[in-house]
Amino acid sequence: MTMRRTQKEIPPSFVSAPVAGVASLIVPGLGQALARQLWRGLLLLASLATSIGLFLWRVGDLAPHEVGLVAKYLKAFDRRELFVGLFTLGIVILWLGIAWDAYKQVKTDHKGGAGVFFIVLALLFALGWQVGEIDLYKMITEIPDAWGPIQRIAWPWEAAIDRDIEMIVAGAEILSPCDELPPPAAPVEMPDEPYVVADPTCGDLTTREGVTEIPGTQITLIGRNFAPNTETPIYWADPLGNEFRLRSEGAYLSVMTDENGAFEITITMPYRLIPPSSEGRQIHIVEARQIASVGGAHASTELMQCIEGIVESIIMGMMATLFGIVFSIPISFLAARNLMSGSTVTMAVYYATRMVLNIIRSIEPLIWVLVAVMVVGLGPFAGILALTVHSIAALAKLYSESIESIDPGPIEAIHATGATRLQTIMFAVVPQMIPPFVSFSIYRWDINVRMSTVIGLVGGGGIGLVLIQYIRLLDYRSAGIAVWFIAITVAILDYVSAEIRQRFV
Template identity: 40%
Template sequence: MQRYIPFLKALRKLLITLVLVVLIILSIRVTEPDLVKLVSSFPKAESIMGQLLRPVFFDRESEKVTVSQVVPVPCDSVPVPTSADSGSRIVLDPPCGSPKDVINLRGFDLPQNAEISLRWILPDGGLLSIKNIKTDDDGEINMPLEIRPITSAIDGKAAQISFEVTLPNGKLVVAKTLKDVINAMFVTIFMALIATTIGTIIAIPLSFLAASNITRKGKLGTVVYYLVRAFLNIIRSYEPLVLATIFAMIVGFGSPFAGVIALSVTTAASLGKMFSEAVESIDTGPIEAITATGANRVQVVMYAVVPQIIPDFLSFTIYHWDINVRISTIIGFVGGGGIGYLLSQRINTLQYSQAGTALLAIILVVWALDFLSSEIRKSLV
């Protein structure tokens, strides 16, 4: 029997290898990786990635400009005006006409492919729509214009042809997207902050109940200890994302409140566990010493227990805030509000540049908080 052992060991290794290979093959078949598709869809990826990597920060400010041109009807009623040479302008050919004439109307240096509403401003101030027309790729229009009798000049005042366009004026302004992103980011940070606060407040009493050196005394204590432990473990097995989905259905999709509830619950459970371990690891010497001086129970807790656990509690809480900011960026995707919600909306509406802004903000904030929280925690030890 003895000499078969090396053989059995080799066989076992072979079996384990076989099982692993089968598992890998199975997982490949289940997840259907398609390398050809990955390569063939490269142009699409390029466009999406290109936009994501060009986040929007600033917009060119634009303003509404009224473009108009006096039209003498008939030609000798008022002096024929000269057309401008540059800028958004209307050029008529001929520059004047009599009723029933059809003249040629052209517009230059207009926004490209923009819908404009052409209208008459009559001598008496009344408005008369002509038609809606779209500018071409060069930002021009070219159309016949029929001169109607109603446009005849009255008392030396001629009618005008006019429309409004929105033109960039070259000034850079903070893009609305950036403002939205900053707002949503603050919502996320504060969502994490309030959830961490609520979670911590719930976690503190739970942690003492779940600490064996405090609670596990006598029958009742032992029962409470195990109940609280079990409760914490069950809650901890729910991902904040799952909870957020459920609460989003209850309190409304896209509301930060759903995220706050979900994060508070998971934070309470997770910090409860971490705190209880901190309480369990305290040095009992000071408790003994301060009890021996004749201090009462509250004083013993305040002076022997609290100083020992405060640094750990603070450190865990800050660490959890950091985690919560990270989670709450994603929680928005399932309707929890904040930056994640904004990001999912921008992606769903194919506004990838704006999604890029949100992504960049998430990266920056997560990085900054990670740094900040580790610095603070270092100083607490």
């Protein structure tokens, strides 16, 4: 039997309209209660109390050091004039609104509108804005600072490719200072090996007297057989073994090789403070060092790590789903009302199973992973355990519901043919169970792979672990690769699982 929705008859108010209004002005909600609208009154009183309570909490936060409510309020007003002022006004309007509402309730015979509740909503919204520390100005003005990392995450593929590099080094010896003995010989010119010839091969280092600098000897370097068209920095090594890049007027010195791999550059011998013990004949070395890429491009270590991570994630999701299916099928029978309604004992089992499943399900896998890590340590196994626990609970619920919604008609029909119980199950029950089982299992696999990407963030292994490491290293390019992988995987899975489910149901 269906109840017809009727206008509830409310007995007339105890008091007249102005009295109700004044009553609500003194105690908000009292007027409504006197107008036989107790719940409306209580709701409005609660709304006002909540607004004032939250407002005072904010005021306390704004003025933590002041003593006394008035002092706190004044200080808070000082700091956030607009918020405190508007909100005070809002509360006053709400209070008056409640009084007006009480008056209206009596006057219009309980057909008062929802206007007063809009004031409540507006106040709560304003408070939410404050408590949530919403700051759109900050959001917009600080975008430029984050722009670099965002770009690197958005298009990270430069980090996905590596080239093998080779350092091509050749140098010449320089004697300082020049003396009677013959200066170092120029290196032998070899047809295929890179070499550098210096002219002259001896000279004086730059020296300083006070603030004035006396430049050293100028040396012309001629290089041959280097990699063509490549930036080639020039290094200096002193007899003590210190190496450094030469500078010219502050900037690092480097030279471009021509298409034959040759260059010519003139350098000034640098300033060096040589300890007295090594005074005398000193051999310095000037070197041209080229970093040239050889061979083709290949996947970078980061890319490989991301691939391994995503494979690990997908497998984690798969394993968790498999374990989940295996364990949840028997449990789902215990949680199916139509199977368990036989006796009080089975109903008790049913309720107990349901309750445990609900509790497990209400705890997110992210939290289960923390528990699992305590047991088995960091890594994919922890992630699999966490996902499995959650999957069992979720799948058992879905399975049991599909058992409950099975169509009894075919069972009856097969039974009527003289079939045994086992035959009835195989012919009438199993065919009905397959589509929801397959559908829910694939859906769960989809969820588990998604979750496994997140679960790594808290130690569950997989791509999440890789991602959080890159983020902590501020390596946004590599993090970007991981993010892309996650997005692509999730999108593909989403599509595939939807497609399979559609075909099966």
